[in-house]
Amino acid sequence: MKILTAAQTRAADAYTIAQEPISSLDLMERAAGALVQWLKQKYTPETPLYIFCGPGNNGGDGLAAARLLHNDGYNVQVFLPEVSQNPSADFTQNLDRLPQAIPVTRIQTSADLLSALPVQAVILDGLFGSGISRALEGLYAEVVTYLNQQEATVIAIDIPSGLYADAPTPSESAVVQADVTLTFERPKLAFLLPASGKYVGVWHVLPIGLHPEFLAQVESPYQVILLDTVKTLLRKRSKFSHKGTFGHALLVGGSYGKMGAITMSAHAALRAGVGLLTVQVPKTGYNILQTAVPEAMVLTDDHDLHLSQFPDELNKYQCIGIGPGLGQAEDSRLALESLFRQKLPPLVLDADALNLLASDRLLRQQLPPDTILTPHPKEFERLTGPAIDDFHRLQLLQSFCAEHACYVILKGAHTCIGTPSGEFYFNTTGNPGMATGGTGDVLTGILTSLRAQGCPALETCFLGVYLHGLAGDIAAEAEGETSLIASDLYKYLGAAFQRLSSR
Numbered sequence: 001m002k003i004l005t006a007a008q009t010r011a012a013d014a015y016t017i018a019q020e021p022i023s024s025l026d027l028m029e030r031a032a033g034a035l036v037q038w039l040k041q042k043y044t045p046e047t048p049l050y051i052f053c054g055p056g057n058n059g060g061d062g063l064a065a066a067r068l069l070h071n072d073g074y075n076v077q078v079f080l081p082e083v084s085q086n087p088s089a090d091f092t093q094n095l096d097r098l099p100q101a102i103p104v105t106r107i108q109t110s111a112d113l114l115s116a117l118p119v120q121a122v123i124l125d126g127l128f129g130s131g132i133s134r135a136l137e138g139l140y141a142e143v144v145t146y147l148n149q150q151e152a153t154v155i156a157i158d159i160p161s162g163l164y165a166d167a168p169t170p171s172e173s174a175v176v177q178a179d180v181t182l183t184f185e186r187p188k189l190a191f192l193l194p195a196s197g198k199y200v201g202v203w204h205v206l207p208i209g210l211h212p213e214f215l216a217q218v219e220s221p222y223q224v225i226l227l228d229t230v231k232t233l234l235r236k237r238s239k240f241s242h243k244g245t246f247g248h249a250l251l252v253g254g255s256y257g258k259m260g261a262i263t264m265s266a267h268a269a270l271r272a273g274v275g276l277l278t279v280q281v282p283k284t285g286y287n288i289l290q291t292a293v294p295e296a297m298v299l300t301d302d303h304d305l306h307l308s309q310f311p312d313e314l315n316k317y318q319c320i321g322i323g324p325g326l327g328q329a330e331d332s333r334l335a336l337e338s339l340f341r342q343k344l345p346p347l348v349l350d351a352d353a354l355n356l357l358a359s360d361r362l363l364r365q366q367l368p369p370d371t372i373l374t375p376h377p378k379e380f381e382r383l384t385g386p387a388i389d390d391f392h393r394l395q396l397l398q399s400f401c402a403e404h405a406c407y408v409i410l411k412g413a414h415t416c417i418g419t420p421s422g423e424f425y426f427n428t429t430g431n432p433g434m435a436t437g438g439t440g441d442v443l444t445g446i447l448t449s450l451r452a453q454g455c456p457a458l459e460t461c462f463l464g465v466y467l468h469g470l471a472g473d474i475a476a477e478a479e480g481e482t483s484l485i486a487s488d489l490y491k492y493l494g495a496a497f498q499r500l501s502s503r
């Protein structure tokens with residue numbers, strides 16, 4: 001699903017208005033109708049609803065929703081901070097249409113704000129939407145601060161007021177801290193990035209029927225990975241398939257004190273369906289691997305404690321995953337250097353393999369094309385240098401992928417896949433229970449397995465991050481977020497595959 005910028009959303013509006021055709025006021029009515037439908041499923045008419053409306057169309061949505069809710073018997077009050085001299089036409093029309101019976105409080109100074117709203121109330125934030133053009137200051141900022149002090153649930157209309165949809169929000173701006181954001185048609189880029197996403201709470205997309213022709217034609221490098229896309233990537237096992245059908249993966253990693261990392265990758269690779277798995281570990285890891293993962297074949301390095309060479313005959317593997325628990329010994333760096341000079345099957349690089357790359361520019365230049373790299377933000381910073389903000393980090397991601405013709409899976413709450421051709425794909429599965437050591441090692445195992453089974457690089461990234469997060473979501477349902485540990489991810493990977501194929 002493409003993500004649109006604020007400018008593209010305006011163009012989508014204009015196109016829909018002209019081509020459907022529909023008046024701008026009716027389009028607002030449709031948006032308000034979608035809001036009301038969602039709210040009515042969640043709240044009873046007795047719930048006090050406090051609707052704060054700014055001067056633009058976001059405020060117009062709030063006013064239209066107030067009318068529709070009131071007509072359905074809901075307990076609604078409207079609050080209008082009075083600053084702007086130029087309300088939008090659709091705001092004015094909806095203010096005129098507001099039933100007399102709805103109490104309206106005009107806020108001229110912060111003294112006009114009630115002391116505190118009831119805890120069971122719901123606040124609808126319709127102050128500003130995607131039309132924000134500068135930092136919120138003065139009375140608007142005071143209203144935002146007041147809303148942020150309330151214990152009542154705050155639901156943002158379209159986007160939390162004060163937040164920029166697709167650029168860094170100025171640090172001096174007041175921003176509404178929403179519990180829930182009900183956004184129209186498409187999520188905003190800001191929802192997916194850590195510094196801005198924290199204001200959004202749980203977000204839901206409400207379709208409002210923007211013109212499908214526009215949505216199909218508009219170009220956007222930003223996309224959200226959807227269930228429907230990922231589902232089509234699952235492959236059925238044919239009756240006469242055998243272990244040779246599902247590829248042979250090689251995982252390389254582990255060092256003294258870090259054998260757990262490569263062990264978890266190995267479990268995950270097997271649960272992700274690879275036909276055969278070989279794991280290369282330093283000698284110290286032999287008994288550990290053979291005992292913990294009896295399904296895997298084990299090769300030992302000449303060195304006792306860390307990697308010093310790769311096995312011969314690399315071409316019998318369909319993918320090599322390198323990095324979990326690897327360590328950063330000089331021997332290991334040299335081994336990578338000689339590896340990159342060979343003709344290789346596809347690679348997945350993680351953890352210390354990335355740190356070794358980061359420390360050696362020449363090594364980076366030899367990176368085989370089509371490699372999948374899986375850095376968390378700190379590892380990514382080591383590869384590219386520091387980012388000024390989340391949007392700059394995306395630029396760095398784009399140039400890194402283009403320069404090295406590789407796929408980078410930048411891990412986080414909304415993991416972002418960068419491609420050599422400059423697209424960004426954001427994942428929507430996963431939860432904060434996954435913020436625990438070893439979950440990244442599991443991802444490496446899954447990706448190596450899928451790639452070894454013949455999945456192309458981008459499809460491997462889609463399927464891998466989606467399944468990894470879905471396994472995390474199922475694990476959180478069963479174990480709770482706090483107690484979720486990395487091994488739960490491969491424990492529930494089978495359930496994730498099943499859920500994906502059944503939906």
Ligand SMILES: NC(=O)C1=CN([C@@H]2O[C@H](COP(=O)(O)OP(=O)(O)OC[C@H]3O[C@@H](n4cnc5c(N)ncnc54)[C@H](OP(=O)(O)O)[C@@H]3O)[C@@H](O)[C@H]2O)[C@@H](O)CC1
Binds near residue numbers: 028132136
């Ligand atoms: N397709 C869709 O998704 C649909 C979207 N719809 C809705 O429209 C919303 C976008 O509406 P919008 O363009 O009118 O912008 P919005 O954010 O309400 O405010 C702009 C006003 O605020 C002002 N202003 C700006 N910054 C300011 C500041 N810092 N401090 C003070 N003032 C500031 C600005 O004034 P100016 O910059 O000109 O001075 C202007 O008057 C969108 O989020 C959604 O809710 C639906 O109705 C229909 C379909």
Ligand SMILES: Nc1ncnc2c1ncn2[C@@H]1O[C@H](COP(=O)(O)OP(=O)(O)O)[C@@H](O)[C@H]1O
Binds near residue numbers: 468
């Ligand atoms: N808040 C979160 N929401 C969703 N996924 C998360 C969250 N925090 C971490 N994750 C996921 O957990 C994994 C952590 O990987 P990483 O930092 O490499 O861990 P490790 O190095 O311990 O294996 C990533 O796939 C990341 O996307």
Ligand SMILES: [K+]
Binds near residue numbers: 127159160
């Ligand atoms: K808003």
